Amino acid sequence: xxxxxxxxxxxxxxxxxxxxxxxxxxxxxxxxxxxxxxxxxxxxxxxxxxxxxxxxxxxxxxxxxxxxxxxxxxxxxxxxxxxxxxxxxxxxxxxxxxxxxxxxxxxxxxxxxxxxxxxxxxxxxxxxxxxxxxxxxxxxxxxxxxxxxxxxxxxxxxxxxxxxxxxxxxxxxxxxxxxxxxxxxxxxxxxxxxxxxxxxxxxxxxxxxxxxxxxxxxxxxxxxxxxxxxxxxxxxxxxxxxxxxxxxxxxxxxxxxxxxxxxxxxxxxxxxxxxxxxxxxxxxxxxxxxxxxx
Amino acid sequence: xxxxxxxxxxxxxxxxxxxxxxxxxxxxxxxxxxxxxxxxxxxxxxxxxxxxxxxxxxxxxxxxxxxxxxxxxxxxxxxxxxxxxxxxxxxxxxxxxxxxxxxxxxxxxxxxxxxxxxxxxxxxxxxxxxxxxxxxxxxx
Numbered sequence: 068x069x070x071x072x073x074x075x076x077x078x079x080x081x082x083x084x085x086x087x088x089x090x091x092x093x094x095x096x097x098x099x100x101x102x103x104x105x106x107x108x109x110x111x112x113x114x115x116x117x118x119x120x121x122x123x124x125x126x127x128x129x130x131x132x133x134x135x136x137x138x139x140x141x142x143x144x145x146x147x148x149x150x151x152x153x154x155x156x157x158x159x160x161x162x163x164x165x166x167x168x169x170x171x172x173x174x175x176x177x178x179x180x181x182x183x184x185x186x187x188x189x190x191x192x193x194x195x196x197x198x199x200x201x202x203x204x205x206x207x208x209x210x211x212x213x214x215x216x217x218x219x220x221x222x223x224x225x226x227x228x229x230x231x232x233x234x235x236x237x238x239x240x241x242x243x244x245x246x247x248x249x250x251x252x253x254x255x256x257x258x259x260x261x262x263x264x265x266x267x268x269x270x271x272x273x274x275x276x277x278x279x280x281x282x283x284x285x286x287x288x289x290x291x292x293x294x295x296x297x298x299x300x301x302x303x304x305x306x307x308x309x310x311x312x313x314x315x316x317x318x319x320x321x322x323x324x325x326x327x328x329x330x331x332x333x334x335x336x337x338x339x340x341x342x343x344x345x346x347x348x349x350x351x352x353x354x355x356x357x358x359x360x361x
Numbered sequence: 362x363x364x365x366x367x368x369x370x371x372x373x374x375x376x377x378x379x380x381x382x383x384x385x386x387x388x389x390x391x392x393x394x395x396x397x398x399x400x401x402x403x404x405x406x407x408x409x410x411x412x413x414x415x416x417x418x419x420x421x422x423x424x425x426x427x428x429x430x431x432x433x434x435x436x437x438x439x440x441x442x443x444x445x446x447x448x449x450x451x452x453x454x455x456x457x458x459x460x461x462x463x464x465x466x467x468x469x470x471x472x473x474x475x476x477x478x479x480x481x482x483x484x485x486x487x488x489x490x491x492x493x494x495x496x497x498x499x500x501x
């Protein structure tokens with residue numbers, strides 16, 4: 068009696084281990100790309116998200132254990148548009164044989180003046196704030212997974228189609244929700260300049276306190292300009308972010324009387340249920356904006 | 362100097378404290394008299410807007426809304442309809458929401474919207490749909 072049971076356990080364990088080993092190993096450096104890889108790859112992928120929800124990707128630096136995993140990955144997904152300043156080191160240090168894909172390079176960038184070097188023009192890396200760009204990212208990830216495992220083409224195509232349908236529905240929901248907010252009230256004062264793609268898609272004007280990176284610090288002139296803009300444009304609320312210090316915001320509210328709205332999620336998914344998925348995060352941001360500015 | 366040393370110390374302390382008052386007044390940081398100015402958003406005045414709708418398939422029902430308020434409820438639509446509605450029309454534009462109920466099992470159908478703004482400029486947009494559908498159309 069004991070022998071068949073033991074054989075079954077050994078067989079079952081071997082099957083589980085075999086299945087795990089058989090999965091495509093994917094490393095991602097963005098919480099958004101982690102979700103996309105999981106949604107498109109389904110059971111066929113084992114995704115390691117190196118940047119965890121709620122962590123500021125502008126300040127993230129890979130640790131030795133990250134490099135070890137990347138070195139063994141078959142597909143490495145990066146946000147690109149200069150978000151991962153360590154990409155060169157990543158390539159050198161890991162000597163990875165995997166396919167390193169800079170997803171954000173697959174679509175056009177919004178460009179803006181650098182906060183640190185005003186003569187320099189930089190790319191806005193926050194492409195996931197456009198649902199349309201996230202849809203493009205899904206297609207890129209789908210095609211890259213098919214390249215790694217052509218035998219799973221049908222699975223990846225079907226999974227991607229389902230996820231794209233969800234994103235289409237989200238985009239429609241966004242339009243309907245924002246239709247409640249007059250276009251002349253679409254002024255967004257945020258802590259760092261991460262919502263330009265959202266603004267372009269939905270007719271907003273952005274006044275960001277910090278630059279494109281959350282590490283940029285605002286000058287007193289810039290804070291003064293924002294205070295003036297809030298007063299002249301009749302902005303009703305300003306928005307902190309989930310991973311920011313709202314100290315300067317408090318100062319601005321003292322001078323202008325505007326309220327501080329609940330935080331927005333700018334740099335990816337959060338570690339709270341309200342932003343645990345892309346859809347939840349986006350809906351949270353839109354609802355917060357409409358409620359505060361209406 | 363006569364008198365109790367305790368009394369003298371107390372007297373000296375009071376003198377120093379009194380001298381300190383003008384000094385503190387001269388050196389204290391300027392109190393920021395925060396006068397929170399409640400921003401008064403410019404209220405856009407509602408203006409007459411002309412809407413002209415044409416359909417490839419006559420829908421069962423159409424409801425036109427702006428800023429969550431119904432501006433035109435069409436219970437029995439026709440293939441070609443015109444109506445004046447009132448809504449604010451800021452320079453940044455307007456979002457007009459259409460709830461359209463197309464015939465069940467009908468083909469993919471289109472609605473053409475011609476909007477004449479308060480300045481008399483005409484804008485033309487189209488939406489496609491099937492079944493019960495909600496669409497937001499932005500003008501200009």
